[in-house]
Amino acid sequence: MAPNRTSPDLSFLLDRTSHVLRTRMAAALGEIGLTARMHCVLVHALEEERTQIQLAELGDMDKTTMVVTVDALQKAGLAERRPSSTDRRARIIAVTEKGAEVARQSQEIVDRVHADALASLPDDEREVLLRALDRLVTGHLAEPVEAARPARRARQ
Template sequence: MDRPNEPGDTAEVACAPLPLSVQAGPMNHAIVRVARLHRMLAAQLLRRVGLHPAQELVMMQLWDYGPQRQVDLVRMLGSDAATMTRTVKRLEHAGFVRRKPSPTDKRATIIEATPASQAVRRQIEDIWAELETATAAGLTPDQQAEALKALQQIENSLARAAFSGPHQDCRPDGP
């Protein structure tokens, strides 16, 4: 049975007018709203396989590139050490990864996907396809390409500002 919309429902919040306090930064506000809704939908979809947002990114990295040092996962996924440690512990507890000492560096830990994780790989790929479809709904292929280009430019601008120094763009194809 459908229930009436209540104050604070997602649809109402997503379409709410811009608060006066953020009028100086409408793009910032839009990015925050879009990121929040994207993460909320990702969480709903990933719940099917018992994962939380960002855990699937660790799994994808391990499936695509094989066992890696935890510090490399931190660097590749733009995480921090504490968050990655918690993520790996949760994935290990779920049986999707195992940790082992590095054979060449006693300080490093190698993270590898378990055979059990392969059982959810296709489901996670399907979830990402579903999330992509929902994200791009209503956009033509040209609009999707334009949106990707704009997002890459925004990411590069933010990366330059965050690192406040010369560095390469975040994407190999640049702005």
């Protein structure tokens, strides 16, 4: 006999909503030929001069995934690798004019997907949910912990 649950399954609730949101985001961004990772790189590279390593950290990507993502952006004419203006050994990811326009479009898509998801909640619940999630991500759940068997990350 299974043990009685004493509280809602927070892991399931967060995993399921995150998974469904990612699938909706992938479908929406796919309409303009982007992935969520490509969007992330374009937007963060437009904010300021950043190296590939810095962008990988911001996007929570490993080196291989980052290289593949930047290669795809370069092939599409949306970004290019250039020498850093502050460190001649480093290379930055520079967004092209075409890439900046695509980033603007993709940000509108991301904002719409997020707004659609939140629109399913009454206004007062939206604010509470966002405040609570922000408190978790900046507080108790800000950093992963080491485990003997690391948790597997969902494929994206």
